[in-house]
Amino acid sequence: MRKAISSLAAAGVLGLSMGVPTTAAAASDSGSHSFRASLTPIPTNNVTGSGTATVSLSGHEVTVRMTVKGLLAGVPHAAHIHVDGMGTCPTAAAATNLNGHIAISTTDGMKSYGMIGSSLTTSGDTSPASALAVPRFPVGSSYQYSRTITVNNDVASNIRAGKAVIVVHGIDYDGSGKFTNVLGPSELDPKLPQVATAPALCGTLKAMPSKGAATRR
Template identity: 65%
Template sequence: MNKISATTLAALTVAGSTLALAPIASADGTSSGSGNSGSGVFTTTLNPVPTNHVAGSGTAKIELKGNQATVTVDAQGLLGGVPHAQHIHIDGQGRCPTAADAGTHNGHKSMSTSDGMKAYGMIGTSLTTSGDNSPTSALAVKRFPMGSSFHYQRTQTVTAKVADSIRRNNSVIVVHGIDFDGSGKFTNVLGASELDPKLPQVATAPALCGVMRGQMTGGVAAGSGGTQGLQHTGLMAGGAALLVGGAGYLVTRRRKASDRA
């Protein structure tokens, strides 16, 4: 008589059910059972914001480990002698604004911070040089980089929401402060800032913008359209089906053996 032990059958059944319940990777590379503790590197090229008469450029990088972000920004070709507020924006469309997003300010077509928010979203982190980095410090002009060119690097804690937006490739770095009229200083050519009427619009208008793109360590970056998640889903589902099906086969075989005994 060919008997299958109860221990073997139980082991197979448990293995199958465990695999079936394991976190399944989705098509965007995220996991239904994963937390926000992954690491990854995200980079972008900072390009001039349309309509704002900017000739500068730059690059940015975020090295993310859990909620710790080392943010590096290099910019050049900006207005000298003034502070340049910079932020990680989230909750928008994950893009930089186009000329179509611009409004009219003091009779001039230009891009204000508010005009661009549909594209890049609200402020998630203020990239200050020291101290608080929350949206509350959005206009802390004394704690932002100064000059026509600068190198910024700071390791800082970001909120879980900001970290998740970075992982999902839905964060945008924006550097502010423009020389709209070529005067070499902040003027009232565009009127007062809608963020703080004590400041001119040119001081808070976006100058450079870049969408952060990258990849979590060991997986396809969220939102990148990779197929790794789909492959994992199929493999896990197939493996679970084989194990559960195998357990059923063993039950049937054991019953037949008992009938012949």
């Protein structure tokens, strides 16, 4: 598996968010807010895993915590905050014919969850340029992830507006226990199999009630 793709290729092939501010007022909100997503399987992709993600946002600083289980073991699973889409996860209607099989690729789902705004790597860069920085994503069927990163105006605005989506990638479509070429090459990087980049789990980040509001109830 390649270690990474160039930022130019990522921008050209993926149509990634390059950080242009869309809602300056929302992005300038320096208050601290918490958001949560339930990560559920992408339909048609033969995924049985699940997970949860929480995000604490203060200004442009984001602390992301994820707990994921039930994915393919022994391989890296790229994960991202997607923005500028419909703020939803794709339904089975988004599936296309991939090498003779019905499944949903990353680009098939982009109408729903949008472009990559931040890459949830374990170290180093977290921009869209690290979309496929394979060695820097969590590995394994189950893992816990926690990292504080800085996001741009566009990502911060999408999170506050309830339109940011967490997507975890990498599927075992044919039940072989490994990444195979069953769905052909990835449209994101033909040197990777489609199953390595196809979306596995997805969830929209929704605002959590403040402690004060919970106390009042």
